[in-house]
Amino acid sequence: MAKITASVFTSHVPAIGAALDLGKTTEPYWQPLFAGYDYSKQWMKDNKPDVIFLVYNDHATAFSLEMIPTFAIGCADSYTPADEGWGPRPVPVVRGHPDLASHIAQSVIQDDFDLTIVNKMDVDHGLTVPLSLMCGQPSVWPCPVIPFAVNVVQYPVPSGRRCYNLGRAIRKAVETYDEPLNVHIWGTGGMSHQLQGPRAGLINREWDNAFLDRLIADPDGLASVPHIDYVREAGSEGIELVMWLIARGAMSDKAPTVKHRFYHVPASNTAVGHLILENN
């Protein structure tokens, strides 16, 4: 039987990828940020999963306005890092896990979550930056990844409650997979940021930290927070944080062990938050 043993939460700012790719990680601006992931890289080596179920959002890369799936699960063999306009990131191709992905798709759809099944797509910084932060710069990623893309670009995006419940359905799906795989689930995006208009640059440290507190100790209550609170308090792009509730919902109902917590401002326009939780 497969099992979700841990969840990882992290922001996925494109400038972090650029800093890594251009060898700027020791510059004074970036050094404190990357130092916050030193523990995490070691933890990844010590707790190597068989598969990562990676919840992220596509930033108008694989999905233009032609098609906007609310929830899309990648069932392909592999995914190529996308050219987002600056040229593709020099990172390894992402291997998929089509068997587990198809199993989860079937189970979750039978549980009333209407996923879109994707057999061909490129992946953008939303997926590759978290991998880089957690794994460094290997020539191949340490394990297969199931990309799970959530629409947070065009409103309305799914509610926190729906995301949390979807996480629970994903947990159930993983637990009915016959092979004994060790699965990690990652929730990415956020924290507070706004990339548009005269309010660009908004950061709300207090709100972000309260979000982290509640994600750990009161995820069910946190799932009731309406969209407008995210927008008003954490910026128009801070809404990405709803995706963290998918990963949290996939964790056990027992209180998790907090292995690592980190918060830093700024990375470009964004507050960076990071948590590693282990299941008990």
Place this chain on the structure above:
Amino acid sequence: MSLDKPYLDVPGTTIFDAEQSRKGYWLNQFCMSLMKHENRERFKANERAYLDEWPMTEAQKEAALARNLNWCISLGGNIYFLAKLGATHGKSFQQMAGSMTGMTEEEYRNMMIAGGRSVEGNRVVGEDGNAQKHRQPQGTSTAQGRL
């Protein structure tokens, strides 16, 4: 019955909903085309001619030529699509975000290093925070919104 849009009173913020998306469809799809290297080169060689290949409104074309992201957003543009336009001109997300505030690149960068923009006074239209309409433009940029 009208739709519930509780986000219309957030200052300095345009939420990209279905209505904006309809309005900005071709503007955003034009931006999307700039993900291909050869299209970026063709656009840079003759911006107007490239734009004329798209069924965008004249105002959308002018906003794109002016590299004015606030103007583009008011015409239905979304920042993740507009980022391809910015990238084509060699700009980072931070330069793009900063260009929408009236601050110079350095002023915006310093605001971020100092902890970012405060939410105080910037939650609801009518307060007195620095994102409110009566306090624009911020900073000393002379670019008038041009990226």
